[in-house]
Amino acid sequence: MTPNILAAGAALITFAFVFLLLRRGALREKYAVLWLFFSGAALFFAVFPGALDWLSQILGVAEPVNLLFFVTVVLLVLVSVQLSYELSRHEMRIRRLAEEVALLRDEISQDRTERDGN
């Protein structure tokens, strides 16, 4: 029973933490929803371990814990790839903005010298 209490506690803390971040506006909904769903699912399986046993039986996984680990690893890898994608996109956008800022700054200073010259 103790491992389940531990798991439920961890899931609850995660859920509460993400909820708090969301309320503060520190986390965008699209990311918050994902983590709320993960911690919700973890909480569910901690409270109802029978559900995990039932699921592994259907899928033909001998050890329920293995199913849990497998699904967790797959989901975390997917999230990491998604984050790398978002990061790359942002780096590209920031680079584009930096280039535009450089050119705009140049245009402004050029305008200013022209105006002051007249």
Add this chain to the structure above:
Amino acid sequence: MPSNKALIAIPAWNESGSIASVVASVQEHRPDADILVVNDGSTDLTAQEAQEAGARVVSLPFNVGVGGAMRTAFLYAQREGYQALVQVDADGQHDPADLDRLLTGLKDADIVVGTRFHPESMYFVGGPRRWAMVLLSKALSWMNKGTISDPTSGFRSAGPKAIELFAIEYPADYLGDTVGSLSIAIRQGLVIHEAPVTMYFRQVGRPSKNALWSALYLGRATLAILATGLKSNRTPREDAA
């Protein structure tokens, strides 16, 4: 307004000390050309020195690498209507006497790459580094269906078609600015020629190039070619101008 003028683009990152003489030397050889120094987030006096030497200076808010600096230059050239752009390094490795050759080469090519490998060249590399560069050159020459003996050379010119292309897409990753940009140009069907240039050795900080370095170098170059060569033609929306 600068319709027939050429733009000499000099990407510079902390090149105080050499930038002024490079600008002066370019002015001396091509008094008719406009000079644009792209200050890539320098923390020293690069921008002021370039400006005092008579160049137009565009400053990036932080360091984005040669690729980003060059795309800024291409964007500038495209918006101002320049028909030719020559990239020159800020550290004085390139001889502005070769500018004429790179510019006249644009008459029948979209890009002219200045090659450091030719019979009169003083430039020499040996060992694993040489093999890596030869392999790279072979791969790009094969893609181009025409010799590109020095694909990592940063001394090159671009005509209107190349300016149009590079204003939208110019890789920022390591080797992307040299090898990757050529791969993109080949894919878009641009004509790439080469012309012999003189190369001065870097005064300071010549890193040791051993076998491990060469292997890594080749790996990264392959990645640069693959990333640009296999890229779908659809430019990511976020990245488009």
